[in-house]
Amino acid sequence: MFHNPVAFVGRRLLGWARTLGGVVVLVQKTVYWLFKARPDVRNTAIQMNEIGVRSFPVTSLTALFTGMVLALQTGYSFRKVFNEPLYVGTVVGLSLLKELGPVLTALVVAGRVGAAIAAELGTMNVTEQIDALYTLGTNPVRYLVVPRFLACLVMVPLLTVYADLIGILGGFGIAHWRLGIPAPVFWDEINAIGLEDGFHGLIKSVAFALIIVITACYKGIRCQGGAEGVGQATTSTVVVSMVMVLVSDYFLSSLLVSLGVG
Amino acid sequence: MIRLQGVHKAFGANRVLRGVDLEIPEGETLTIIGGSGTGKSVTLKLMVGLLRPDHGRIWVDDTETTFLNEDKLFEEQKKFGFLFQGAALFDSLTVAENILFGVRNLRPELLANARGVVEQKLGFVGLKPEVALLKPAELSGGMKKRVGLARAIAHEPKYILYDEPTTGLDPIMSDVINELILSLQERLKVTSIVVTHDMKSTYKVSNRIAMLHEGRIVAEGTPREIQSSENPLVKQFITGSSQGPIQMAVRHA
Ligand SMILES: Nc1ncnc2c1ncn2[C@@H]1O[C@H](COP(=O)(O)OP(=O)(O)O)[C@@H](O)[C@H]1O
Ligand SMILES: [Mg+2]
Numbered sequence: 474m475f476h477n478p479v480a481f482v483g484r485r486l487l488g489w490a491r492t493l494g495g496v497v498v499l500v501q502k503t504v505y506w507l508f509k510a511r512p513d514v515r516n517t518a519i520q521m522n523e524i525g526v527r528s529f530p531v532t533s534l535t536a537l538f539t540g541m542v543l544a545l546q547t548g549y550s551f552r553k554v555f556n557e558p559l560y561v562g563t564v565v566g567l568s569l570l571k572e573l574g575p576v577l578t579a580l581v582v583a584g585r586v587g588a589a590i591a592a593e594l595g596t597m598n599v600t601e602q603i604d605a606l607y608t609l610g611t612n613p614v615r616y617l618v619v620p621r622f623l624a625c626l627v628m629v630p631l632l633t634v635y636a637d638l639i640g641i642l643g644g645f646g647i648a649h650w651r652l653g654i655p656a657p658v659f660w661d662e663i664n665a666i667g668l669e670d671g672f673h674g675l676i677k678s679v680a681f682a683l684i685i686v687i688t689a690c691y692k693g694i695r696c697q698g699g700a701e702g703v704g705q706a707t708t709s710t711v712v713v714s715m716v717m718v719l720v721s722d723y724f725l726s727s728l729l730v731s732l733g734v735g
Numbered sequence: 736m737i738r739l740q741g742v743h744k745a746f747g748a749n750r751v752l753r754g755v756d757l758e759i760p761e762g763e764t765l766t767i768i769g770g771s772g773t774g775k776s777v778t779l780k781l782m783v784g785l786l787r788p789d790h791g792r793i794w795v796d797d798t799e800t801t802f803l804n805e806d807k808l809f810e811e812q813k814k815f816g817f818l819f820q821g822a823a824l825f826d827s828l829t830v831a832e833n834i835l836f837g838v839r840n841l842r843p844e845l846l847a848n849a850r851g852v853v854e855q856k857l858g859f860v861g862l863k864p865e866v867a868l869l870k871p872a873e874l875s876g877g878m879k880k881r882v883g884l885a886r887a888i889a890h891e892p893k894y895i896l897y898d899e900p901t902t903g904l905d906p907i908m909s910d911v912i913n914e915l916i917l918s919l920q921e922r923l924k925v926t927s928i929v930v931t932h933d934m935k936s937t938y939k940v941s942n943r944i945a946m947l948h949e950g951r952i953v954a955e956g957t958p959r960e961i962q963s964s965e966n967p968l969v970k971q972f973i974t975g976s977s978q979g980p981i982q983m984a985v986r987h988a
Contacts, residue, residue: 604785605823608815609886610840612805 499614499691503622506615516620524586524621525628529635531585535577536569536636540643543568548652558652562662565644567670571735574637575674576722579681582629583714587689590621591710594693595703603694618690629682630675637674673735677725681718688714736760737782737894737928742791743950744777751777753950754791764920764927766937768972769947770983775930776820778947779896782928783815784808795894813841816887816925820898822879824871830857830882831867834889841890856885859922860915877908884915888923895919897929901936909936916940934973938962946972948981 543565548558594617597603606613641663648654689710696706729735737759744752751774759765767775780786781793784800792801795811803811816837824833831853838845838852845852854864860881871879880900887895897916901909913936919925920940931937937944937958944961946954946969954961954969961969971979 600821601819601823602825604780605817605819605825607785608783608812608817609837609890610809610813611836 495695496687496691499618499694500687502614503618503687503690506612506619507622510615512619512623513616516616517623520620520624521628523589524582524624525632528582528585528628528632532578532581532632532636533639535581536574536640537643539573539577540565540569540640540645541647543573543640544644544647545651548648548654552652558648558654560662561644561648561652561654562659563665565648566641566663566666569637569640569644570666570670570674571726572674572722574640575633575678575681576718578629578633578636578678579685579718580715582625582632582682583685583718584711586625587685587710587714588707590686590689591693591696592703592707594690595696595706598694598696599699599702613694618694621690622686625682625686626679629685630678633674633678637671667735669733670735673726673729676729676734677722680721680725684717684721685714688717736794736796737926738794739778739781740792740794742778742781742788742793744774744781744786744788750950752781752788755947755950755952757945757952759926759928761926762924763942764916764929764940766929766931766941766944767947768932768934768937768944770932770972770981773947774950775947776898779817779898779928779930782894782896783812783817813890814893816890816892816895818880818883818887818895818897818900820902822871822883824874824879824882824886826871828870829867830869830871830874833871833882834867834886837886837890845890852889856889857882859888859919860885861911877904877911880904880908880912881915884912884919888919888925891923893925895925895927897927897931899931899933900929901931901933909933910939912936913939934975948972 544561547561547564551560552558594603597617603613603617606616645656645659648659649656692706692710692713696702698705737757739755739757742752742755743750755778757765757767757778767778769775777786781788782795784803788801792799794800795814798807798811800808800811824830825836828836834853834856835846835849838849853867857864857866862878862881862885866874866878866882871882874882884900900912900916904912916927916929917940920927927940929937929940941958944954944956944958945952946961948968954964954966956964961973964970964973967980971981977983
């Protein structure tokens with residue numbers, strides 16, 4: 474690797490190009506099977522439960538404390554500047570709806586669900602269960618990827634809306650009982666937030682769901698090399714999808730803002 | 736009949752198959768022998784279309800499957816039952832659901848008597864009907880292989896591919912599996928391709944033996960011919976000697 478930097482860079486570029494090609498093919502097959510055959514209802518329901526319902530507790534906890542700390546920090550910081558805790562509702566509401574709700578939910582899902590999907594599909598791959606699906610007349614993309622894809626696409630935005638609500642409630646609790654902000658003041662500020670700010674967050678959460686589920690399915694289905702390979706696929710799914718969520722968040726936000734959404 | 740002609744398959748720089756020619760006529764049991772990592776499993780997967788060859792051509796009956804699209808390949812895949820090395824049972828499904836999995840997709844007409852299918856196939860492989868409700872995690876290695884076999888034959892395929900059916904089993908269970916392979920051959924008149932490095936099993940089940948070495952078929956013949964072969968590669972392999980032309984890497988570089 475050190476004697477020939479050109480070859481090293483070339484190999485890296487080829488590797489990336491191959492990965493990108495593989496991802497595109499997987500997405501194309503997923504979309505094809507999504508429309509070609511009726512999705513497997515049973516599997517989709519199982520995945521919705523696994524991805525959505527079972528992520529509720531950890532999402533709730535994350536959102537609740539994030540809302541609380543946001544209210545606390547804004548309240549005390551603004552009190553220093555203005556001598557009064559102003560705009561706590563606005564700051565809490567906007568931060569949660571536009572940024573923290575979608576991003577924190579995505580990070581929680583990437584850690585919890587992305588890892589689980591990669592580990593499950595990876596194990597199925599190294600134990601030849603994915604090959605077995607083929608030989609028994611079932612397309613693995615249809616049977617394994619489509620249900621997870623649908624479940625993520627539906628459940629991640631729902632979780633995000635839920636996280637927004639819980640976070641705002643947490644923020645309200647602190648604003649009201651700790652900072653002494655009257656309830657009507659807080660809720661008037663929340664009500665003043667435009668619908669497009671909510672859309673801004675929701676659109677991003679759909680994009681994050683896509684990033685997570687595609688990364689996890691790709692890594693799982695491509696996983697090689699026994700138990701060690703499954704471990705690597707799982708770790709790299711979490712790392713790659715978290716980084717991609719955070720990086721894409723910036724670009725998506727700036728795109729949405731320039732389009733006038735939020 | 737299955738026919739492979741000049742089949743090449745590489746994974747990156749690893750050139751696994753370098754021109755394999757094989758023909759398996761109807762009703763025959765062909766055993767492919769060869770060391771670990773010589774590409775025996777890859778050869779089986781090429782036959783069913785799980786992998787595509789880089790060069791060369793593959794026929795199943797009168798259809799060339801080399802470049803078939805997925806829908807047409809699916810029709811050919813119905814003809815195959817595949818027993819995977821680790822049985823590859825679906826962990827989340829019961830034994831009965833595993834057995835019916837292929838039937839549901841490939842032979843839905845048999846589902847009218849789903850229970851009967853499960854009991855009959857379990858009977859074939861010498862398992863009691865009670866096993867049907869267990870999950871794969873509750874089965875021993877030998878039972879997994881047998882359930883895997885029951886699943887592979889449930890849609891009544893014409894060709895059965897066995898990937899190391901006796902590897903990892905004790906000698907008695909190995910013999911039970913060998914007997915099963917023989918009885919399926921007699922009762923169902925199927926064509927079988929067995930991949931193994933277990934010579935005892937090879938002699939017992941095969942009509943014909945082919946040896947894979949360095950990406951090619953280096954010897955082919957009846958069990959008798961193979962046993963008396965003068966080919967040094969074959970001699971070394973069937974006697975299981977570390978001395979000879981086949982050099983196994985003791986340590987990978
Ligand atoms: N899907 C795959 N991707 C990359 N390499 C593979 C794949 N399948 C098999 N190989 C490689 O091909 C070679 C032959 O494998 P295999 O056919 O499983 O050997 P065996 O004769 O023991 O069954 C091995 O070196 C293996 O690493
Ligand atoms: Mg093998």
